[in-house]
Amino acid sequence: MSTRPQAAPAREPFPAAASTSGEWREAVRECARAIGRGHGAGLGFVYATDAWADAFPAIVGALREETGIEHWAGTVGTGICWTGHEHYEHPGLAVMAAPLPGEGWRLLPPLREDLSALAEHADWLGRLENCLGVVHGDPHNPHLPRLIGQLAAVLPNGFLVGGLTSSRGRHVQVAGEPMEGCLSGVLLDGALGVRTALSQGCTPIGQRHVITECERNILIGIDGRPALDVFEEEIGEVLARDLRRAAGYIFAGFPVPGDDTGDYLVRNIVGLDTRHRLLAVGELLEPGQPLLFCRRDANTAWRDLERMTDELAARLDHPPRGALYFSCLGRGRHTFGEGSRELGLIRERLGEVPLVGFFANGEIHRDRLYGWTGVLAVF
Known part of the structure; x- marks a missing residue:
């Protein structure tokens, strides 16, 4: 039994x-x-x-x-x-x-x-x-x-x-x-x-921005300016000289709507167009969406x-x-x-x-x- x-x-x-x-x-x-x-x-x-x-x-x-x-x-x-x-x-x-x-x-x-x-x-x-x-x-x-x-x-x-x-x-x-x-x-x-x-494993850099123009996952305008111009200013002169170095180190962050704890979603930057001053990210975008850039930082993550x-x-x-x-x-x-x-x-x-x-x-x-x-x- x-x-x-x-x-x-x-x-x-x-x-x-x-x-x-x-x-x-x-x-x-x-x-x-x-x-x-x-x-x-x-x-x-x-x-x-x-x-x-x-x-x-x-x-x-x-x-x-x-x-x-x-x-x-x-x-x-x-x-x-x-x-x-x-x-x-x-x-x-x-x-x-x-x-x-x-x-x-x-x-x-x-x-x-x-x-x-x-x-x-x-x-x-x-x-x-x-x-x-x-x-x-x-x-x-x-x-x-x-x-x-x-x-x-x-x-x-x-x-x-x-x-x-x-x-x-x-x-x-x-x-x-x-x-x-x-x-x-x-x-x-x-x-x-x-x-x-x-x-979180990343820390925000610079200020909070607003997406003013985009197409699917392509950032065209941030704060009314070319997206790549804003990105280069935020990451600093050293990284801006060699944008390939920024890959895997700098990310796009999207504040969570309605959250008052500062929570944000991190997405990879998957492409850059220096001629047209565009950024591509691993997320579908909407005009008016808030955006910040962040960097991978072992000390902050720890x-x-x-x-x-x-x-x-x-x-x-x-x-x-x-x-x-x-x-x-x-x-x-x-x-x-x-x-x-x-x-x-x-x-x-x-x-x-x-x-x-x-x-x-x-x-x-x-x-x-x-x-x-x-x-x-x-x-």
Whole structure:
């Protein structure tokens, strides 16, 4: 006679494990042994490096069999992370069981062009006051930015965290079953008390501007002047002499409408036209839109990561059980250097909290897609 697994005691840490074994079956066995089967979890989070993108569906199936956890949510990345560690490119697996009440979560069905698949959870969502979505998206889906905004809007007091798959191969995700080309994940009852925070990786330079003329993603006029003229003034004489040096260092920032915290979205500058004095950015533009320029700054990013973790720790009213972290693939070793410094700081500030996550091709926070940020969710 079998009995239905019960959720673990309310304040027990989430079981989590990681493996860097070169063979995925052994990695699954190592993680399953570490997690055990007595946790009563029906949900788990899984992240693998893209070296195992092709094997990811089989990995999820093996985890289901080895751990007894029926439902998994996760994706692959060029880098993954776990408590105090960053792991890039080479085979790696990070998993965490989430022993949450069965009525506290639902898998998010794959969203590709619209939210019609969400209808299956209408009754459950109708009983919630707040809802947090942990979501993963395929960057090849052109509808993704719109889907992110729409999903956050229709969930009760909706808020999203997550990231876009980063892979040199398949952009595979899992939300119950393996899938590609969509937005997927898990929806959590806000009553679970998950706390979230965002850390920026860039710092604004110069003043705030207004887009006065544009066409799709092409900046033609800023403050009534040629866009490239304003850009060159803001970045300074040294960088203006060699605009190619500015690539990957200077970005366009777009203040979030209605936000009074100074939050802004960072987008790459993808092209310059010195003859016609134009700038191209990785965002569709509108006349009248506010704009600022910002630069990647490791020291500022480090201080902001310290601020984020300290403020989040102060907001916790209980010892954390587990955490998810979604960082930009341009952060980590590329911003803070080798030695897992980014994840090391989070462990230093929050303690030995079970944590898993990945380095994303874009980070999701609230109702928007960000870049060069770190997004942390703590249970």
